[in-house]
Each structure stands twice: as structure tokens, then as C-alpha cells.
Amino acid sequence: MAIRQAEDRLPSWQAMDSGRLLLLVAAGMxxxxxxxxxxxxxxxVDLRTAIAFGSAIAIGELLRLGLPGGREAAPIAxxxxxxxxxxxxxxxLQGPVTHVAAxxxxxxxxxxxxxxxxxxxxxxxxxxxxxxxxxxxxxxxVAFAFRxxxxxxxxxxxxxxxxxxxxxxxxxxxxWLVEATIGALIRADDLHARFSVALWDEMRLQLPLGAxxxxxxxMISFAAEVMGLAELVVFMGPLLVTQVAFRRYSGIRAxxxxxxxxxxxxxxxxxYVESGHSRRVSRLAVAVGRELGLAETDLLDLQYAALMHxxxxxxxxxxxxxxxxxxxSIQDQRRIAELGADVISQAGVLDRVAELVRCQSWPYRxxxxxxxxxxxxxxxxxxxxxxxGGSTDRDRSAAALERLRLDTAVEYDPGVVEALTxxxxxxxxxxxx
Amino acid sequence: xxxxxxxxxxxxxxxxxxxxxxxxPRFSEHAMPKSWLPLVVLxxxxxxxxxxxxxxxxxxxxxxxxxxxxxxxxxxxxxIGAALVGAVSLISLRPRILLAERVFNGAMYALAGYAxxxxxxxxxxxxxxxxxxxxxxxIVPFAAAAxxxxxxNQGLIWGVLQMTRYDTLGPGRIQLxxxxxxxxxxxxxxxxxxxVIAALWTVMWLFxxxxxxxxxxxxxxxMGQFAEQQRAYAATMAALxxxxxxxxxxxxxxxxxxxxxxxxxxxxxxxxxxxxxxxMFAGMLHDVGKLGVPTKVLQKTGPLTxxxxxxxxxxxxxxxxxxxxxxxxxxxxxxxxxxHEKIDGTGYPMGLADDEIPEFARVIAxxxxxxxxTSTRSYREARRMSEAIEELRKGAGSQxxxxxxxxxxxxxxxxxxxxxxxxxxPADRQTVTAQDHDDPTxxxxxxxxx
Numbered sequence: 001m002a003i004r005q006a007e008d009r010l011p012s013w014q015a016m017d018s019g020r021l022l023l024l025v026a027a028g029m030x031x032x033x034x035x036x037x038x039x040x041x042x043x044x045v046d047l048r049t050a051i052a053f054g055s056a057i058a059i060g061e062l063l064r065l066g067l068p069g070g071r072e073a074a075p076i077a078x079x080x081x082x083x084x085x086x087x088x089x090x091x092x093l094q095g096p097v098t099h100v101a102a103x104x105x106x107x108x109x110x111x112x113x114x115x116x117x118x119x120x121x122x123x124x125x126x127x128x129x130x131x132x133x134x135x136x137x138x139x140x141x142v143a144f145a146f147r148x149x150x151x152x153x154x155x156x157x158x159x160x161x162x163x164x165x166x167x168x169x170x171x172x173x174x175x176w177l178v179e180a181t182i183g184a185l186i187r188a189d190d191l192h193a194r195f196s197v198a199l200w201d202e203m204r205l206q207l208p209l210g211a212x213x214x215x216x217x218x219m220i221s222f223a224a225e226v227m228g229l230a231e232l233v234v235f236m237g238p239l240l241v242t243q244v245a246f247r248r249y250s251g252i253r254a255x256x257x258x259x260x261x262x263x264x265x266x267x268x269x270x271x272y273v274e275s276g277h278s279r280r281v282s283r284l285a286v287a288v289g290r291e292l293g294l295a296e297t298d299l300l301d302l303q304y305a306a307l308m309h310x311x312x313x314x315x316x317x318x319x320x321x322x323x324x325x326x327x328x329s330i331q332d333q334r335r336i337a338e339l340g341a342d343v344i345s346q347a348g349v350l351d352r353v354a355e356l357v358r359c360q361s362w363p364y365r366x367x368x369x370x371x372x373x374x375x376x377x378x379x380x381x382x383x384x385x386x387x388x389g390g391s392t393d394r395d396r397s398a399a400a401l402e403r404l405r406l407d408t409a410v411e412y413d414p415g416v417v418e419a420l421t422x423x424x425x426x427x428x429x430x431x432x433x
Numbered sequence: 434x435x436x437x438x439x440x441x442x443x444x445x446x447x448x449x450x451x452x453x454x455x456x457x458p459r460f461s462e463h464a465m466p467k468s469w470l471p472l473v474v475l476x477x478x479x480x481x482x483x484x485x486x487x488x489x490x491x492x493x494x495x496x497x498x499x500x501x502x503x504x505x506x507x508x509x510x511x512x513i514g515a516a517l518v519g520a521v522s523l524i525s526l527r528p529r530i531l532l533a534e535r536v537f538n539g540a541m542y543a544l545a546g547y548a549x550x551x552x553x554x555x556x557x558x559x560x561x562x563x564x565x566x567x568x569x570x571x572i573v574p575f576a577a578a579a580x581x582x583x584x585x586n587q588g589l590i591w592g593v594l595q596m597t598r599y600d601t602l603g604p605g606r607i608q609l610x611x612x613x614x615x616x617x618x619x620x621x622x623x624x625x626x627x628x629v630i631a632a633l634w635t636v637m638w639l640f641x642x643x644x645x646x647x648x649x650x651x652x653x654x655x656m657g658q659f660a661e662q663q664r665a666y667a668a669t670m671a672a673l674x675x676x677x678x679x680x681x682x683x684x685x686x687x688x689x690x691x692x693x694x695x696x697x698x699x700x701x702x703x704x705x706x707x708x709x710x711x712x713m714f715a716g717m718l719h720d721v722g723k724l725g726v727p728t729k730v731l732q733k734t735g736p737l738t739x740x741x742x743x744x745x746x747x748x749x750x751x752x753x754x755x756x757x758x759x760x761x762x763x764x765x766x767x768x769x770x771x772x773h774e775k776i777d778g779t780g781y782p783m784g785l786a787d788d789e790i791p792e793f794a795r796v797i798a799x800x801x802x803x804x805x806x807t808s809t810r811s812y813r814e815a816r817r818m819s820e821a822i823e824e825l826r827k828g829a830g831s832q833x834x835x836x837x838x839x840x841x842x843x844x845x846x847x848x849x850x851x852x853x854x855x856x857x858x859p860a861d862r863q864t865v866t867a868q869d870h871d872d873p874t875x876x877x878x879x880x881x882x883x
Contacts, residue, residue, distance in 0.1 A: 161637045212651035215644055219629060226632045230569030234625045238501075238648055241622030244615070245655035252662040258759045259666060263673045263721075265755050270724035314676050314724070346672035349665040 019185050020130065027133035030140050034107035044108075045100050049090055052229045054112040056080035056236070061116025063240075064128065065247050067205060069296055071183070072131050075213040075246075076239045077116065080232070081109045081135070082175065082217035083224075085143035086168050088150065090224045102143035109139050130186060138179040142171045165218065172214035180206055192426070194293045201296040212242050257303075264307035272313040276390055282306035284381040284423065285374075291419040292373065302374045305356035309378050312340025312357075330361070337361040364413045376413040380404060380420055383412070397424050441596040445537045448589060452540035455547055456516045471509045474639045475630075476521045478502040482649065483538075484526035487657045496656060498649045500582055500620045503546045504627025505642070507578050508571075509634065511560040512550025519546035537593060545585040553578035562635050563628075571628070579624035583617055619656075623649065674717055677724055684720075684869075686853050687804055692716035694800025697844040698837055702796075708764065715765035716797050719772050722752025733868070736878035745870050745877065746781040749773055768793025772801060773870075775832045795834040799825060799841050802833070805871035808853050812868070812875065818850065828873055 044050050060077025067073055085105045113132045121127050149167050183206070184199035191198075216239060223231045264278040285306040289299050313336055328336075341358035344350050359375035360382070371379070387400035401421050408414040482499035499522075506515040519542030523535055554560065558574030559567060626645045633641035674688040695716035699709040723731065726748050730741045737745070753770040771785060771794035778786030806821040816824075822842055829835040868877055 162640075165637070165640075208651045208654055212648040215647040219633065219641065219644055222636055223629055223632055226563065226565055226636060227568045227628075228565065230572060231629075231632075233569075234572065234628050237622035237625035238652075241619045242648055242652040242655065244618070245652050245659060248615075249655050249659040249662065252659055252666060255759065256662055256666045256669070259670060262756050262759045263670075266673075266677065266721060266724045269722070269751050269755055271727075311673075311676060343672060343676040346675055347665070347669040348672075349661075349668050 019189065023133050023137065023182060023186070024129065027136050030106050030136065031110045034103040034110060037101070037103045038107045045104060046090075049084075049087070049229065050100075050104070050108050052232055053080055053084040053087075054108045054115075056232050057084075057109055057112030058116035059236075061113045061132070062119055063243060064116075064120070064131075065243055066250050067209075067246070068250055068253055069201075069205065071202075071205065072128060073206065073209050073246075074116075074131070074135065075209045075216075075243055076236070077113065078135055078139075078210075079213040079216040079220065079235070079239060081105075081112070081139040082142055082172060082214065083220035084108060085139055086146055086171070086217060086221040087224060088164070088221060090228055102140070102147050105143040106136065106140050109136055134179055134182045134186075137182065138175040141178050142175040145171055145174070161222070165222075168218045168221065169214075172217060176206070176210040176214060179210070191290060192287075193290050197293050197295055205296070209242075209246065212239075260304055260307055264311065267310045267313055270314065272316070273310050274389060277385060278307050278310060280390065281309065281378065281381045281385050284385065284420070285377045287423045288377050288381060288416060288419045289374070291422055292377070292415065294373070298374065301352050301356060302377060304350065304353045305360075305374060306378050306381065308340065308344060308353070309357055309360055309382060310336070310340065311343050312336035312338065314343070315339040333361040363411050364408070365410050373413075373416075376416050380412045380416045384420060384424075392428075394428055397428070438596065441593065442533065444593060444596045445533055445540075448544065449536060449540040452516075452520075452543045452547075456513065456543060459513055468510075470639065471634065472506070472514055472517065474642050475502045475506045475509070475514075475518045478505075478630075478642045478646070479518050479521045479542075480524070480526065481646065483522050485653070486527065487653045487660065496616055496619065496653075498619070498623045498626075498653065499542070500579070500586070501623045501626035501630065501645060501649065502642075503542065503582060504549060504575070504579055504624045505630035506546065506627075507550045507553050507582075508558070508563060508575065508628060508631035509561065512547045512554060515546030515550040516543040517546075519543040541586065541589045544589065545582045548585045549578040549582035552581040563632050564635070568632075575624075575628050579621055579627070582624065583620045586620070587613070587617060619652075623652075670714065670717060674721070677721055684808070687808065687871075688717050688720060690804045690853065691719060691797065691800045694803060694841065694850075695796050697848060698796045698799060698841045701840040701844040701847075702836070711765040712768060712793050712796060715768040715793055716800060718752065718756050719769050719797050719801065720748070720752065721755050721769075722748035722750065724755075725751035737868075739879060742877060742879045746773075748870075750782050764791065764793050767791035768797050770794070772797040774798070776834055777831045780832075790834075795837050799833050799837045801871050802828070802873050803841065804853075805869055806874060807850075810869050810872065810875075815852070816874075818845070818852070824874055832873060 038044060057077045057080045060074045060080055063076060064072055064074045085102070087100070113136065117127050117132065146167070180202045181199060184195060184202040187193065187202065188195040188198040216235060220231060220235055223235075227234065261279070264282075267273045267278065268275045282303050286299055286303050289302045294302065316336070337358055337360050341354040344357055345354035356372060356374040356378060359371040360378045362371040362375065362379075364371065364376055364379075383404060384400050387403065388396050391397075401417070401424060404412050404417045404420070405414075408417055479499045479502035482497045482502060486497035503515050503519050506518040510518075520539045522542045523539030525535065525538065553574045556574035556577050558571060558578070563571055626649070630641045630645060637644075671689065675685070678685050678688060692713045693716075696709055696713045699712045704712065726744050730737070730744050733741065749770050749772060753766055756769060757766060768791060771780075771783070771790055774780035774783065774785045774790045774794055775798075776787055776790070776795075778784050780790075803821055803825060806816045806824055807818060809815045822845070825833060825838045825841070829838040869875065870877055
């Protein structure tokens with residue numbers, strides 16, 4: 001279904017979506033090759049270490065966590081898999097471990113991930129195949145790149161630990177970059193976002209966890225020499241704490257958004273605006289903002305502001321008939337915007353959102369200073385929804401867009417109206433399916 | 434700890450004397466750490482961690498991952514070394530730190546470090562660089578040391594919090610208590626890095642101490658973000674409730690006071706911290722549904738028609754409709770929906786009686802009525818607290834749950850109540866409600882029409 005939808009979009013998206021297929025195929029081929037080679041060899045080299053790291057990866061995959069924006073990460077699994085890829089020597093076992101082939105690393109990682117994903121599937125949650133494939137490919141890159149360096153015997157741990165450290169740091173950073181790039185490509189495709197913006201967002205959001213997992217991986221591979229496999233237990237503690245902190249963070253973020261969304265509905269329940277208006281405007285505004293290449297933090301502010309853009313109406317003694325602010329006088333629009341911004345800035349933490357709400361009544365041209373792009377988007381999206389409402393009628397939508405276009409001389413930002421037209425066209429297309 | 438009471442000073446003094454008397458006699462040549470480099474490095478690590486704590490949502494508490502430095506010192510240097518590393522808290526570079534806090538923290542961390550070291554050595558842990566044959570046996574004494582560190586650290590903090598009174602029951606105190614398990618778990622989890630620093634000392638010298646800073650700061654960042662979001666959440670909720678209250682001049686601050694009153698009762702009857710938090714949010718949002726009642730009905734001076742009364746009776750349902758999608762405890766939703774039910778079954782919207790009424794609703798009903806009576810209304814002055822308490826007692830058993838009434842009165846005596854400021858009538862009569870649906874002493878007048 002998702003793929004069929006993509007075929008109706010612009011040709012450039014088509015290429016992107018086959019990127020996801022390519023990722024899955026590449027990961028699948030890696031796994032098949034890795035398993036086949038391990039099976040052909042007849043035995044796993046250093047079985048105890050393989051089981052220990054495989055279990056750590058499975059636990060990490062089981063404890064996957066959601067990040068803002070519907071992303072997911074498995075820092076414990078990533079750290080364990082990277083550490084296994086970078087492992088040089090485990091103390092209980094004499095001799096180097098580096099003769100463990102990259103393909104065995106991939107096989108152990110794949111098996112660990114699959115085992116860790118089982119409970120998710122059993123509980124009816126998504127298996128997260130794309131995320132796992134992304135992580136697997138990143139780990140494979142690191143494992144393949146590390147082997148020649150070690151093979152060249154550049155590294156002798158005791159004498160030159162910093163050489164080993166530098167090599168590992170570079171490889172881990174490269175692996176992280178691979179993961180972020182694949183994630184951004186897929187995200188850009190799913191959300192119709194620009195790749196450059198998506199990559200920047202991805203890197204910004206994945207940096208803290210990526211750094212923690214990467215540094216932990218390097219420390220694990222060094223510590224194995226002294227601590228043996230017991231280290232995995234010792235490292236599990238700090239990694240778990242980091243993970244819990246992130247889980248709480250994304251949990252409260254989600255609750256926060258739900259709260260704003262729910263309270264934005266007070267205007268609807270109070271009969272001030274048409275039911276569903278706030279939500280439709282916010283969805284439209286975010287789509288337009290994405291079309292215009294806004295970064296994710298700006299999109300979040302935009303979403304909050306769009307949800308609460310009519311909150312100033314609460315201060316009116318009587319609801320505007322139909323709640324359509326586009327039909328009331330300029331003075332009233334201004335007052336509603338001002339009152340709404342005052343309410344929001346009371347919170348003391350949403351000043352940028354308040355600013356967007358305050359400036360939504362400013363015309364695009366002839367106002368000094370110029371309204372911020374978020375406000376221009378809300379202004380256009382609000383007007384569009386006031387004119388079209390929940391209707392999916394093509395003619396009505398076209399008429400509304402025409403009216404907005406005629407007003408671009410003063411009222412609306414032509415760029416925003418252009419993007420809005422794009423978004424509306426895509427919506428109609430996807431509805432027709 | 435903004436004002437330090439005498440009792441608190443005595444407590445702090447006791448902790449300092451304990452720390453000094455434990456550490457000082459053992460300060461002989463042979464107990465001193467033999468190598469200075471690990472001591473200096475771990476002190477620096479401690480200082481960095483301690484100087485950049487994450488403020489938690491509760492203003493009184495901050496979390497820092499400094500325990501990993503102390504526990505690394507336990508392994509590398511022994512009890513005295515760990516105590517010295519902990520004492521670095523004396524020169525913490527944290528801004529705006531009181532002298533009393535400094536002294537207390539230094540003594541507390543020194544004691545905790547010494548206790549951890551004592552447990553570690555007592556259970557046969559080897560002081561010095563750990564070597565491969567030490568593993569995995571070393572994990573047992575080390576884990577015990579980590580537990581000892583947490584117990585002494587949190588125990589002494591708990592003591593000082595008992596000594597310093599809070600003047601009000603703010604949401605801060607509740608959040609501090611509810612985040613305690615997380616704090617303890619974090620300290621225990623990060624203790625693992627102490628062993629890692631010690632073990633890696635033979636491989637990468639002091640750089641392990643530098644490397645652990647990366648994951649430590651990432652976690653600190655996430656915890657900081659969490660606290661920030663939590664504060665933002667509470668502040669936004671309060672601001673939006675205020676927006677709802679702008680519809681009626683006289684009910685300003687009502688939501689916040691009902692939230693506070695519900696919290697008082699919840700604590701008095703020994704509710705769990707997370708439920709207390711939830712009931713405070715429910716109290717805050719209990720009247721959100723009033724938005725769905727036409728303004729002209731809320732402000733009507735004469736008796737209400739049956740339709741108008743029905744509109745008012747619907748407001749708890751409207752409130753539920755609004756907040757349903759928030760990821761709240763279901764109990765909080767039930768509290769909002771049923772806060773106008775009466776024990777004798779004559780309330781609205783569903784006419785539940787006795788135990789059928791959810792506990793949250795029985796709590797909120799008492800706080801709601803009390804605040805309504807002690808606030809000024811357009812048709813009467815605010816009642817005195819004693820009168821309002823008398824009214825609550827009168828209604829106990831018919832309107833209110835007697836247990837909740839008694840709990841509230843007891844809590845009022847213990848914690849006190851800040852009455853709303855006397856509201857002068859506003860110049861603009863548009864925002865005045867003539868009848869208050871919450872006021873049990875002046876029930877809404879409805880035109881009898883049959």
C-alpha cells in the first residue's frame with residue numbers, strides 16, 4: 001500500500017522509495033551470506049563470546065526506545081554490536097579474537113536482533129525491520145573496515161592503545177554517519193521532506209545517543225582485555241540508565257503534545273470554532289512547513305502554534321458565528337491573535353510559539369517587521385481551512401486556493417500559498433486512490 | 434534549603450563531625466593513597482560531575498553522576514581515597530550554592546565514599562589496579578560498595594530534607610519523591626563506570642576517566658531535557674487553565690487552588706506519589722468543561738431553566754471529552770467526570786452514590802467546594818475558613834465523603850491554606866458569574882416546571 005501510494009507521487013520520490021527496498025535487500029543479502037558462511041564453516045569461532053555479545057544485542061533490541069518524531073533507537077544493541085565488531089582480545093581466552101570474520105559479526109548481530117525483535121512481534125508491536133536493517137548495515141560497515149586495519153598489525157594494544165582508539169573512533173563515527181544517512185533518506189521519503197533537512201534533523205537528534213553508544217562500544221572492546229565477558233554486565237548498568245533517561249524524556253514529550261492537542265480542543269468544545277479545525281490547520285501547517293524545508297524543531301513550534309492559534313477566542317464573550325476568523329474584521333483578528341499569544345506566553349516556556357500566534361494576523365506585505373514564516377503558514381492554512389473545512393471536494397479546495405492566490409499581493413506569502421497548493425494536490429491524489 | 438533552620442544546622446554539624454571522626458583517625462601514612470595521580474584525576478572527575486548537575490523538576494534536588502568517580506576511587510585507592518574524592522564537593526563550582534549546602538555535601542560524600550570503601554574491603558575487594566584474574570569475582574564486593582554508597586548518600590539527604598521545612602506543598606516536593614527510585618537506580622547504574630575506570634587504568638591510563646564523561650553527559654543531557662519538558666508541561670497546563678478562567682472574573686486561581694487542595698487530601702490519606710501527581714492535574718483541569726457551557730448561562734442572575742441547568746450539569750462530561758486523549762491515569766479522568774457526584778446519589782452527571790463514586794472525584798469534590806466557599810462571589814463575600822469547614826462537616830455523609838472531609842481538615846491544620854486575595858468587583862460586568870455551581874451553600878436555582 002505504501003509503495004503503491006509512492007508511485008503516484010513525483011518521480012523523484014519514486015527513486016527514494018526504492019532506496020528502502022534496496023536497504024532491505026542489502027541487509028537481507030548480508031544476513032544470508034553471513035549465515036551461509038558460518039554454517040559452511042561448521043562452527044562459530046569463540047562460541048562463548050559470540051553468545052555473550054549476541055545476548056547483549058538481543059536485550060538491547062528488546063529494550064528499543066522511541067525518540068521524538070517517531071524515530072527509534074537501540075543504543076544497547078548498537079553499543080554491543082559495535083563492540084563485538086571492534087573486539088581485539090578477551091582475557092579468559094588466550095590469543096587474539098580478530099580472526100573472527102566480519103561475516104560472523106554480522107551473523108551474530110542478525111541473530112541477536114531477530115531474537116530481540118521476537119517479543120515485540122509477539123506483543124503485536126511493529127517488528128521494526130527498517131531500523132534493524134539500518135543498524136545492521138552500519139555495524140557491517142564498521143566490521144568490514146576494521147578487519148584490514150587489524151590484519152595489518154598496526155595495533156598492539158598495550159604499546160599503542162591510542163592508535164587503536166583513534167581507528168575505532170573514526171570507524172564508529174563513520175558507522176554513525178551511515179546510520180544517520182540511511183535514516184534520513186527513508187524519512188525524507190516517508191514525510192516528503194527535503195533530504196538535506198532530514199539529514200540535519202537526524203544527525204542532531206541521534207547525536208547524543210550515538211555518541212554514548214559509540215564511546216561505550218570502544219570502552220567495551222578495550223575493557224574486554226582486562227575484565228573478560230563480565231564487563232558486559234558492568235556496562236549494562238550505565239547504558240540502561242542512559243536509556244531510561246531518554247525514555248522518560250520522549251514519554252513526557254509525547255504527553256506534552258497530547259496535552260496541547262487536547263487543550264486546543266477547548267475552543268471546539270466551547271463552540272468557538274468548527275470541530276476538528278485546530279487539528280486540520282495544524283496538520284496542514286506542518287505539511288506546508290515540511291514542503292518549505294523547515295527543520296524539525298521549527299515544525300514542532302509550528303504544530304503547537306497551529307493547534308492553539310484560536311485560543312484567544314476564549315476571551316471573547318460570544319463565539320464568532322462558525323468560528324471562521326478569516327471572515328471577521330482585521331481588528332478582531334488582531335485582538336484574538338494578541339489575546340491568544342498572551343495566554344500562551346503565560347506558560348513562560350513557549351515564547352516562540354506565542355510569537356507565531358501573535359504574528360498570524362499580520363499581512364505578508366506592508367507590515368514592519370515581516371511576520372515569521374511560521375505565522376505566514378498558519379495564516380494561509382487557517383484561511384484555507386475556514387473556506388474549505390473538512391470537505392474533500394476538489395472544486396471547493398481549488399476555489400479556496402484561487403482566493404488565497406488572489407490575495408498574495410498583500411495578505412499571503414506567495415511561497416506559502418504555492419506550497420499549500422502542492423500539499424492540497426498531493427492530498428487529493430492520495431484520496432483518489 | 435534557602436533558609437537554614439537551627440535544627441538543620443545541628444544535623445549538618447553532626448554529619449560533619451561524623452565524617453571528620455571517621456576519616457581523621459585513619460589519616461596515617463599507610464592508609465593514605467600511595468599514588469597521587471589517580472587521586473587527582475578522580476577528584477577532577479568528581480569536581481566536573483558535581484559542578485554541572487542536572488536540575489531536576491523539583492528545585493531542591495539536582496542529580497550528578499559523581500558516584501562513578503567515588504567508586505573508581507574505592508577500587509583504585511581504598512576507603513580514605515574515596516572519602517577524599519567525595520570531600521571535593523566542598524569546593525563545588527556550582528553557582529549559587531549556600532555555605533551550609535557546601536559543608537553538608539562535602540561531609541556527606543566523604544562519609545558515603547568511606548562507607549563504600551569499607552564495605553568493599555570488608556567483602557574482600559582488592560584495592561589497587563584490578564587485573565584479569567580478579568574478574569568476575571570483584572563484581573560482588575564492588576556492587577555491595579555501590580549499594581552502600583547510595584544508601585548513605587540518599588539516607589543523609591533524606592534526613593536533611595526532613596529538617597528543612599517547605600513552606601508550601603508545591604508540585605516540586607511530590608516530584609522529588611516520585612523521582613527518588615529513578616535517582617537511586619541512576620546512581621547504582623552509573624556506579625558501573627567506577628569499575629570500568631579502574632579496570633581500564635592499566636590499559637589506557639587516565640583516559641578512561643575522560644571517556645566516561647561522554648555517556649555521563651549524554652545521560653545528564655537527557656535527564657535535563659526530561660526535567661525541562663516536565664516543567665514546560667506543568668506551566669503550559671497552568672497557563673491554559675488560566676485561559677479557561679478568564680471567562681469568569683471571580684473564579685480566577687480556582688483551578689490551581691483546587692489542585693493544591695486535592696494534593697493536600699491525597700497526601701493526608703497516604704496516596705502513592707504518582708497518584709497524587711495525577712490527582713493534582715485532575716484538580717487543575719476539573720472545570721475545563723465549563724468552556725462548553727454558554728457564557729450567558731454561567732452569568733445568568735435569575736433562576737435557571739431546566740435546559741440551562743442541564744447544560745451546567747453536562748460540564749464534567751465536556752471536560753472529560755477535552756482531556757480524554759491526554760496520557761493520564763484513567764483515575765484522573767474519572768475524577769474530572771464525577772467531581773459533582775454526591776455521596777447520597779443526588780449529584781450529577783450520573784447520580785452515583787457512596788463507593789460508586791471514584792476516589793479521585795470524592796477528593797476533588799471537597800477541595801472544590803471549600804475553595805468556592807472561601808472565595809468572593811458576586812452575590813456574597815468570601816466566607817471565613819472556620820465557616821467553610823463547618824459547612825464541609827455539615828455536608829459530610831450527604832454531599833461529601835466524611836473521610837475526605839476529615840483528611841482535608843487535618844491537612845489544613847497541618848499545612849495551612851493560602852486564601853485567595855479578596856477580589857474587588859471588576860469594572861466590566863461582562864465577566865461576572867452570578868451563581869456558582871460549586872458553592873454548596875447557595876445551590877443553583879432552577880425553575881420548577883411541572
